[in-house]
Amino acid sequence: MLTKQEIIDILKDDTNNEKLFLKADKLRQEHVGDEVHLRGLIEFSNICKCQCKYCGLRAPNKEVTRYRIYEDDIISYARNAADMGYKTMVLQSGEDEYFTVEKMVKIIKEIKKLGVALTLSIGEKSYDEYKAYKDAGADRYLIRIETTNPDLYAKMHPNMDFNKRIKCLYDIKSLGYETGTGCLVGLPGQTIEDLAQDILFFKEIDADMVGIGPLITHPQTPLKDENNGDFWLALKVMALTRIILPDINIPATTAMETLNPNGRIIALKSGANVVMPNVTSSEYRKKYEIYPNKICIHEEPDKCQNCISAKIKSIGRTIADNQGQSKHFLSK
Ligand code: SAM
Ligand code: SF4
Ligand code: FES
Numbered sequence: 614m615l616t617k618q619e620i621i622d623i624l625k626d627d628t629n630n631e632k633l634f635l636k637a638d639k640l641r642q643e644h645v646g647d648e649v650h651l652r653g654l655i656e657f658s659n660i661c662k663c664q665c666k667y668c669g670l671r672a673p674n675k676e677v678t679r680y681r682i683y684e685d686d687i688i689s690y691a692r693n694a695a696d697m698g699y700k701t702m703v704l705q706s707g708e709d710e711y712f713t714v715e716k717m718v719k720i721i722k723e724i725k726k727l728g729v730a731l732t733l734s735i736g737e738k739s740y741d742e743y744k745a746y747k748d749a750g751a752d753r754y755l756i757r758i759e760t761t762n763p764d765l766y767a768k769m770h771p772n773m774d775f776n777k778r779i780k781c782l783y784d785i786k787s788l789g790y791e792t793g794t795g796c797l798v799g800l801p802g803q804t805i806e807d808l809a810q811d812i813l814f815f816k817e818i819d820a821d822m823v824g825i826g827p828l829i830t831h832p833q834t835p836l837k838d839e840n841n842g843d844f845w846l847a848l849k850v851m852a853l854t855r856i857i858l859p860d861i862n863i864p865a866t867t868a869m870e871t872l873n874p875n876g877r878i879i880a881l882k883s884g885a886n887v888v889m890p891n892v893t894s895s896e897y898r899k900k901y902e903i904y905p906n907k908i909c910i911h912e913e914p915d916k917c918q919n920c921i922s923a924k925i926k927s928i929g930r931t932i933a934d935n936q937g938q939s940k941h942f943l944s945k
Contacts, residue, residue: 614816615857620809624849637852637884644860645886649925650937651918652701652732652864653694653892656901657682661707663736664771665759667797669831669902670707676833680900681709682893684716688723694892695727697918700936702727703755703889705734714742718749725750730936732793737777740784747788752938754785755793757824760800761814762807769800782818791942793822793862798850799842800828808850816857821939822887823861825851826868829904844872848883855884860940862887870908878924887937888925890917 615623623633658681661670669677682690691702702724706712712720712735724731732753733746743754758778760766766775786792796811797803815823827842847869855863864887865880873879877888891898892914899910909917922932 615853617806617809617813620812620853621805623853624805624808624846627845630845630849633849633852633856634883637855638882640855640859641863641884641886645862645940647930648886648933648935648937649881649930650701650862650887650933651699651921652703652887652889653691653697653699653914654703654705654889655682655687655690655694655893656705656891656897657687657690657893658706658709658712659901660709660711662710663708663773665773666769666771666835667800667828667831667904669833669904671834674833677902678900680897681711682897684720687720690893691724691729692727694914695729697892697914698934699729699892700934701730701732701753702892703732703734705755706736708736714745718745721746721749721751730938732791734793737773737781740788743781743784743788743790747790751790753791753793753822755795755822755824756781756785757795757797758782758811758814759797760803760807761796761810762803765800765802765807768802786818791821791939792818793824794818794820795824795826796850797826797828797842798847799840801836801839808846812850812853812857815854819941819945820858821861821942822863823851823854823858824864824866825854826866827872829868829871829906831902831904841872844869844876847872848880851880852884858941860944862937862939862941864889867908868904871904871906877921878928881925881930882928888921890914890921892917
């Protein structure tokens, strides 16, 4: 276990980065093996009532073309992805109130009939809603804390409440979900100390999955004149997360590949063991523009599956043929 000061020192000093990435890679191999888990990502609605300052889908952005994929089509994308061999689906969206508990429960039950694991990433809900989704069969839930600095959190999230976000995570955990969280790296005003605290928070909450993404500034948001997050700093936060929680699942995030053309492979060699290719058609991908220059917006699902599978095999790793539950979750 590293202390906060040790984490800060590692984050501030770039002379030993290679050693850090190698260490994270070794721990990844020892604890979760060489398999890479592919999750079929369905971004089913870009309609959002929130105003997160960094996100292109925020409600005040009038320039984004909004879309919603309706229940039957969501299920059919999931069916296609299952036919392609995906063993986990991830349903992600803005906070879109069209999707009531009843509608989500119906979707969850249908997708679970495909024999796949199901992850939800649909934002803040009440305990009862999370319970209804769990009872319907959802296995995992992703909700990033984004930053553990409460003041910065308040600045970045108008009308949202830091304590509510934390409560969501504890509700999810207590309901028996595999619990995923994570943070953004490079928020304006965010310090190295804040990032060290984020890493310690992942440990404190005993996360089963952690996704780290560099901020990519969106021209239609209040952060348009700020700098992007730093790819290597985000990679260091990810590698340290692997060191602190060696048996969790860690995705090589799309945002990393957006900032670095080989970003996902570099991440897979620095502690990551999951990739989340998009399995919807390109018609929707370009509209789910949380940040600009997102990868894969013109590709179709089979192209992405072939592309990422070839890259993974080229570094001597294998594609898992199982649901890839978090080993950390299983060991509790
Ligand atoms: N609405 C749900 C939520 O916020 O939890 C799920 C969808 S949201 C688009 C998924 C993640 O996208 C967020 O947790 C956030 O970290 C990330 N994100 C949003 N805008 C971003 C940006 N400009 N750069 C990098 N990541 C971003
Ligand atoms: Fe909505 Fe999620 Fe974007 Fe925030 S990050 S504006 S909740 S889609
Ligand atoms: Fe989509 Fe490479 S993963 S084109």
